[in-house]
Amino acid sequence: MDDSRLIVDTKYFTFTNHDRKFIFDSGESLPEITIAYETYGVLNQNRDNAILILHALSGDAHVAGVYENDQRLGWWDSMVGPNKAIDTNKYFVICSNVIGGCCGSSGPSSINPLTKKPYALEFPIITIFDMVRAQKYLIDHLGIDKLLSVVGGSMGGMQVLAWAALFPDRIQSAIPIATTLKHSPQQIAFDEVGRQAIMADPDWCDGNYYGLKIPQRGLAVARMIGHITYMSEDSMEKKFSRRLKDKKYSFSFMADFEVEGYLRYRGDSFVKRFDANSYLYITKAMDYFNLSDEFLFENEAVRDVRFLVISFNSDWLYPSYQSRAIVNLLKSKMINSTYCDIDSNYGHDAFLLEVDQQSHIVEHFLTNTHNLCKKD
Amino acid sequence: MDDSRLIVDTKYFTFTNHDRKFIFDSGESLPEITIAYETYGVLNQNRDNAILILHALSGDAHVAGVYENDQRLGWWDSMVGPNKAIDTNKYFVICSNVIGGCCGSSGPSSINPLTKKPYALEFPIITIFDMVRAQKYLIDHLGIDKLLSVVGGSMGGMQVLAWAALFPDRIQSAIPIATTLKHSPQQIAFDEVGRQAIMADPDWCDGNYYGLKIPQRGLAVARMIGHITYMSEDSMEKKFSRRLKDKKYSFSFMADFEVEGYLRYRGDSFVKRFDANSYLYITKAMDYFNLSDEFLFENEAVRDVRFLVISFNSDWLYPSYQSRAIVNLLKSKMINSTYCDIDSNYGHDAFLLEVDQQSHIVEHFLTNTHNLCKKD
Numbered sequence: 001m002d003d004s005r006l007i008v009d010t011k012y013f014t015f016t017n018h019d020r021k022f023i024f025d026s027g028e029s030l031p032e033i034t035i036a037y038e039t040y041g042v043l044n045q046n047r048d049n050a051i052l053i054l055h056a057l058s059g060d061a062h063v064a065g066v067y068e069n070d071q072r073l074g075w076w077d078s079m080v081g082p083n084k085a086i087d088t089n090k091y092f093v094i095c096s097n098v099i100g101g102c103c104g105s106s107g108p109s110s111i112n113p114l115t116k117k118p119y120a121l122e123f124p125i126i127t128i129f130d131m132v133r134a135q136k137y138l139i140d141h142l143g144i145d146k147l148l149s150v151v152g153g154s155m156g157g158m159q160v161l162a163w164a165a166l167f168p169d170r171i172q173s174a175i176p177i178a179t180t181l182k183h184s185p186q187q188i189a190f191d192e193v194g195r196q197a198i199m200a201d202p203d204w205c206d207g208n209y210y211g212l213k214i215p216q217r218g219l220a221v222a223r224m225i226g227h228i229t230y231m232s233e234d235s236m237e238k239k240f241s242r243r244l245k246d247k248k249y250s251f252s253f254m255a256d257f258e259v260e261g262y263l264r265y266r267g268d269s270f271v272k273r274f275d276a277n278s279y280l281y282i283t284k285a286m287d288y289f290n291l292s293d294e295f296l297f298e299n300e301a302v303r304d305v306r307f308l309v310i311s312f313n314s315d316w317l318y319p320s321y322q323s324r325a326i327v328n329l330l331k332s333k334m335i336n337s338t339y340c341d342i343d344s345n346y347g348h349d350a351f352l353l354e355v356d357q358q359s360h361i362v363e364h365f366l367t368n369t370h371n372l373c374k375k376d
Numbered sequence: 377m378d379d380s381r382l383i384v385d386t387k388y389f390t391f392t393n394h395d396r397k398f399i400f401d402s403g404e405s406l407p408e409i410t411i412a413y414e415t416y417g418v419l420n421q422n423r424d425n426a427i428l429i430l431h432a433l434s435g436d437a438h439v440a441g442v443y444e445n446d447q448r449l450g451w452w453d454s455m456v457g458p459n460k461a462i463d464t465n466k467y468f469v470i471c472s473n474v475i476g477g478c479c480g481s482s483g484p485s486s487i488n489p490l491t492k493k494p495y496a497l498e499f500p501i502i503t504i505f506d507m508v509r510a511q512k513y514l515i516d517h518l519g520i521d522k523l524l525s526v527v528g529g530s531m532g533g534m535q536v537l538a539w540a541a542l543f544p545d546r547i548q549s550a551i552p553i554a555t556t557l558k559h560s561p562q563q564i565a566f567d568e569v570g571r572q573a574i575m576a577d578p579d580w581c582d583g584n585y586y587g588l589k590i591p592q593r594g595l596a597v598a599r600m601i602g603h604i605t606y607m608s609e610d611s612m613e614k615k616f617s618r619r620l621k622d623k624k625y626s627f628s629f630m631a632d633f634e635v636e637g638y639l640r641y642r643g644d645s646f647v648k649r650f651d652a653n654s655y656l657y658i659t660k661a662m663d664y665f666n667l668s669d670e671f672l673f674e675n676e677a678v679r680d681v682r683f684l685v686i687s688f689n690s691d692w693l694y695p696s697y698q699s700r701a702i703v704n705l706l707k708s709k710m711i712n713s714t715y716c717d718i719d720s721n722y723g724h725d726a727f728l729l730e731v732d733q734q735s736h737i738v739e740h741f742l743t744n745t746h747n748l749c750k751k752d
Contacts, residue, residue, distance in 0.1 A: 026627040185616040185635040200593035217576035251402040259561040
């Protein structure tokens, strides 16, 4: 094994409504909330080298490295680690699973301490702001007054923007990647069809499937729809073209084309690691997200946040024009912001795959930001 | 009622393998095949004014006018009728339901005369070429030696191209609209997810649901996916934006946004009129379609066919570059072809909705073609 590979473990932070008041945007509350998180590197004495990474729809707290007994690499290990763009030799990196998720943080599959049963749809509908408010309590708990940066792609980028809106005085900088101020109706439509596929599965049972058969067919279809939107037409052409799995057409409804086999495989493997109700909750949170100007600039402290906005020119799920809208808004308010539209063939997946160019840009931005905050 | 409105009825043409040999591309055959069709206008004495219209995935033979007892307008009534682009005062217009379909022509929901039960998945897998070979027998039956034109959008355009490849000596001209020489992996992927949604529905029962509960949830999801691809991002924005059905978020999994309500409605209404197995068969036929150059030019007679190729610049399901590929291929072989990329906001739906510009172009092309063939 690579000696420089990080060995990490997942930690848990639990708070009750008694410790820290937490009212969801829906108006509801829970007796207690747990956040699963991982940290990498060391918090320096000035406590000014902490970076919070926010994950996308199907991500988790495991952003980098491996576990002692599980060699599965973190989802952004290419960008986070010793001597990487987000250098864990220099920075103290934190990544937490969003509330509503299914990878350790409180979500619909968590046990309700009052009933001793999974919440299922009794779990409150969440928003991106709810996710961020819970993260803020984690940051408090870790004793960090000001984060050097908040960084994330896709839904992670929405959380970055929500941090800037809700707690601008707690961040030096913000790096929203391949994201948007709000979902367009087309983005809502793709999410809604995924949700409909899950809710159409009779095994979904109005969300009460825990301990029973899971709605795997519906969730697999939802994931397949997602995968189409994550790739560019061109990257699909390069990866699959019209290549057949066997040499000729099956003249049946078997998967004839490699792209069909790929989608089926991705659908089937997803259901083994992801909870269908979490899929519903998290996509709904994304659809609800709508960062209006008024809200973003309500707290004057946002004017001191430095922004790096990144998009990828083949991303048709979160097209570059949505990132330009973020930049235009920031520039119109004279906020320090840099924009990079990276040339890439990978579509939306580029934020996970386009390592070289992204590394270069992110690394320099973080170094500059850190130098600036040292001067302050 | 508008006096100029056509009153039509559906006719049926049935042939047996004894009458006319019909081997599907799969190698299979059926004891008999029925084609449902409608005609409009009058075949002239020279029998040179007949136009065959080919329908898309969910279309049928009812291209124009109304029935005596059903005021439902045909699916291209805006383009076909007295004094319209495809003028039924001048032309004899024919439209037939594709085999594999569920609107009168033989398909998986048809009764197998040998078993007296619906074929279900015993129906042979069909190809676009199979559809066209069956149409050719209908044209023979109608006593038409040479069609003035074959016209169709989307899958209808694939049939147009297949006519040019298989029976170029039977057509004067061809108008493929918003179509392609072959599906890209992205187009296959969208179709495959729709099929997976249907086949994941336990009510599908391996296709044997006739007389029982139909797989309506799966078919509705498939249709919703389709609808997203038929509209442009921009037309969705114009039609729905982020407007809510009620004034505020429901904080539930109800349809919050108008676009969600629209998709659910379109899904639910589709299942009332369309057979899920036909959806599987027809999408598979589209995915299999791959018109290689060699095949298109095998029969020299194609060099005498005049082509009008039309695309719409906001169509992202069958993007303009796919129509340009058709034109490039034709031009490279010195075949008479005209290309129009129509400026439209409607996405793929434009071939049904963008009436004015399309009418102008199609009307003139047909008039010119008819004048040329009169001279011959």
